Amino acid sequence: MSEEALPVSSDVLRSDPRVAAEVVRIGQGCGADFTDDEQTRAQLAQRRGALRTAERGLLMWSGGLLLLLGVVLLFAGPALLSKRSTSDTAETTEIPVAAGAAPGAVLLLLGVVLLVLARGRWKRELAHPVLVGYREVLAVAGAHGLPVSPVPDWLVGRSKEGPALAPVPQLPYVGGASEAPGTQPSSDQQELRPPQTAPVKSAAVVEYEESENKGGWQGQLGCLTLLAGGIAAGWAFSQDEPAGYIGGAALLAFTVVLWIAAYRDGQEKARLREDALAYARAVLAAQQAGVRVPPLSRRLEEVLDEERESGRMDREGKSG
Secondary structure (H helix, E strand, C coil): CCCCCCCCCCCHHHCCCHHHHHHHHHHHCCCCCCCHHHHHHHHHHHHHHHHHHHHHHHHHHHHHHHHHHHHHHHHHHHHHHHHHHHHCCCCCCCCCCHHHHHHHHHHHHHHHHHHHHHHHHHHHHHHHHHHHHHHHHHHHHHHHCCCCCCCCCCHHCCCCCCCCCCCCCCCCCCCCCCCCCCCCHHHHHHHHHCCCCCCCCCCCHHHHHHHCCCCHHHHHHHHHHHHHHHHHHHHHHHHHHHHHHHHHHHHHHHHHHHHHHHHHHHHHHHHHHHHHHHHHHHHHHHHCCCCCCCCCHHHHHHHHHHHHHHHECCCCCECC
């Protein structure tokens, strides 16, 4: 982070006395000086390193490895134990399925516990006072009409296919220092130009901004459970074990549930996208009318880019 540009510089923050006072207050509350760019970069780089360690550290790797071994032994354990019992004795010994699957289940449980612990540690790092304070600084700057660059995904806990777990707070827009509060245009001016107010961001738009490829994980997990169900059915057929057919049928049913959930989430995302597109167009229209508006988020910029690339909208935000 030390070589990366900040979403908003200290010069921009100090350009509005109201924002500068709020930034100092926020910094005092979390033990940071956000009016010093170098110190801010150093602290953010330190917190980013702690997040990376929590996300990709020993707990996460160990949990993933145990989870993988547990899944393998859960299906292969009964077959391996049965073959060993047959080779060691002259007579075939019937081995209970539960006894053969027990080691895999134990490893699976340990893996899940380690992954949960790693996830909890990552969330605690995401809630560090310095990061919470800096997100509040960005919210104050945006609310006062200062230009704020897109926020890095790591700062708000956003993965490629998920919502932000710690989004920048949404504060009411109060306008820049140059905007005279309480002034109202004459009735003739009101008829000749649109109302000089920034569009209000609805809850649907906020929800869309915080969602990234919503529904994708259900479809991906459904493919994995379908594959696991096929493996279970194949093992049941080769070993003549009815329990495998039961497990395969259960996984197949779970796959159907996941795919239905993925479809519904996709439909909901399409509805939210329409609201987000309408808001983004309204912001562009207000900006062209001379209204000082808060900057669009990365998600809303992506929606506008998609519309422009498809030819359904021009650069000014008008439908083609």
